[in-house]
Amino acid sequence: MLDVLFPHETDLDAWRDAFQRGRTPGEWPHGLEALREVDPAATVGSLSEPTLGEKVRGRILPRRRPLLAGGARRGGIGLTWDENAGRRLALREPRQTMVTGVQWITDIVREGRDPGRMREVLRALDGLWVTSRGQVDALRAFVGDDGPRIAYFRAGVDSDFFRAEPFPSGDAPLVVSAGLDRHRDLATLYAAVEIVRDRMPWAQFVVQDEGSAGAAVPRGVTTFDRLDPDELRDLHSRAWCFANATGDNLHASGHVVALEAMAVGRAVVLTRTPGIEDYVDDGRTGFLVPVGDAEALAERLLRTLEDRSLAVRLGQAARRSVEEDLTLRHFVDRLAGFALSVAGLSLDELVEDGRMGS
Structure with missing residues (x-):
C-alpha cells in the first residue's frame, strides 16, 4: 500500500547499516520505517533522475492527472519527503496516489527565484504536506485553488534515540x-x-x-x-x-x-x-x-x-x-492519516482490507 521513495543518491543500505550500529535514529531516512506500524506492508525504495524522454513527456502533459511515465501507473500510494523526490516519483514511477512533502519551493518563489517546472509537477500529484504553517497559503497560491490537497502538520523527533539526558554538571556553559x-x-x-x-x-x-x-x-x-x-x-x-x-x-x-x-x-x-x-x-x-x-x-x-x-x-x-x-510517532500518524485520506481510505479500512496485523 505505502511505497516510501527516496532519491537514489540516498544510500539506503548505508542508512540501514548505520541504524544497526546505533549511529542513526531510523532504519529508513527521517525514521519513516515507523510507517510500518500503520501498514506492515510498507516498502522503501529509490528513485533515479528522470530520463530526457521522461522530462520531455512531462512538459507536454495536461495540467492535471497527466498520463505520466508513458502511461504506466502502479497501484498503491507513493510517498516522498520533498518536492525534488516528488518530481522523480511523478516522472519515473507514478503510483495511483502520489503524496509528497514540500520543503523549499515556497521560499524559492517568495525570493523571486526560478521554480522551473515545479508548479506543473506538484499539480500532477494528489497530496502535498508541509511542516510549517507559514507555507500553507504560499503553497496554495503556487499550485492554484484547483491544485492537489494540502495539509499542514507538525514534524516529530525520535524521542527514544534523542532521549532525555541529565543536565550537565559544572559551571562552564x-x-x-x-x-x-x-x-x-x-x-x-x-x-x-x-x-x-x-x-x-x-x-x-x-x-x-x-x-x-x-x-x-x-x-x-x-x-x-x-x-x-x-x-x-x-x-x-x-x-x-x-x-x-x-x-x-x-x-x-x-x-x-x-x-x-x-x-x-x-x-x-x-x-x-x-x-x-x-x-x-x-x-x-x-x-x-x-x-x-x-x-x-x-x-x-x-x-x-x-x-x-x-x-x-x-x-x-x-x-x-x-x-x-512532537514525537516521531505523532508525526507518522499524521502523515499516514493524510496519505490514506488522499487515497480515499482510512486507517480502519486498511485494517479491514487485511493489510494490518491483528
Whole structure:
C-alpha cells in the first residue's frame, strides 16, 4: 500500500547499516520505517533522475492527472519527503496516489527565484504536506485553488534515540548550534556569540559551520562540519542550551534539529519566523528573537546561561512538549492519516482490507 521513495543518491543500505550500529535514529531516512506500524506492508525504495524522454513527456502533459511515465501507473500510494523526490516519483514511477512533502519551493518563489517546472509537477500529484504553517497559503497560491490537497502538520523527533539526558554538571556553559539549512544566519549567530563572551568569557560554543557562509569564527567557538546523529545527541547532552539564527523564511528553518535538542531536554533559542511558534513556546520551552537581531539573541542566551535553574526548567518543559505531541510517532500518524485520506481510505479500512496485523 505505502511505497516510501527516496532519491537514489540516498544510500539506503548505508542508512540501514548505520541504524544497526546505533549511529542513526531510523532504519529508513527521517525514521519513516515507523510507517510500518500503520501498514506492515510498507516498502522503501529509490528513485533515479528522470530520463530526457521522461522530462520531455512531462512538459507536454495536461495540467492535471497527466498520463505520466508513458502511461504506466502502479497501484498503491507513493510517498516522498520533498518536492525534488516528488518530481522523480511523478516522472519515473507514478503510483495511483502520489503524496509528497514540500520543503523549499515556497521560499524559492517568495525570493523571486526560478521554480522551473515545479508548479506543473506538484499539480500532477494528489497530496502535498508541509511542516510549517507559514507555507500553507504560499503553497496554495503556487499550485492554484484547483491544485492537489494540502495539509499542514507538525514534524516529530525520535524521542527514544534523542532521549532525555541529565543536565550537565559544572559551571562552564556550553551552547550548541547545528543545521545545514540555506537560511541559517551564521553572521547574526556569531555576532551574538561575541556579545555573550564579552560578559561570560568562559562560555563555550560548538557550531556546525562548513565555511560556505564565509562568516568569521569568533573566539571561544569550536566548529564542526558534520556529525552522525549519535554524536550530535551526545553533544546536546553536554550543552546548557541550543541556539540557531536564521534569515526570514516560510519553512520554519531549523525546526528539526531544534526538536532533537528539545528531546534531549535542552532549551532552545531561535529566530522567530513563520511557523516556528508551533514548535517553541516562547518563554516556556525556549526563546524566540527577531530576524537578524544579534543583541536580542545574545540577551536571551545570557539569560539562560546565567540562570542554571531557568535553563533546567526550560529544558524539562521542552522535553515534555516533545513527549506530548512532537514525537516521531505523532508525526507518522499524521502523515499516514493524510496519505490514506488522499487515497480515499482510512486507517480502519486498511485494517479491514487485511493489510494490518491483528
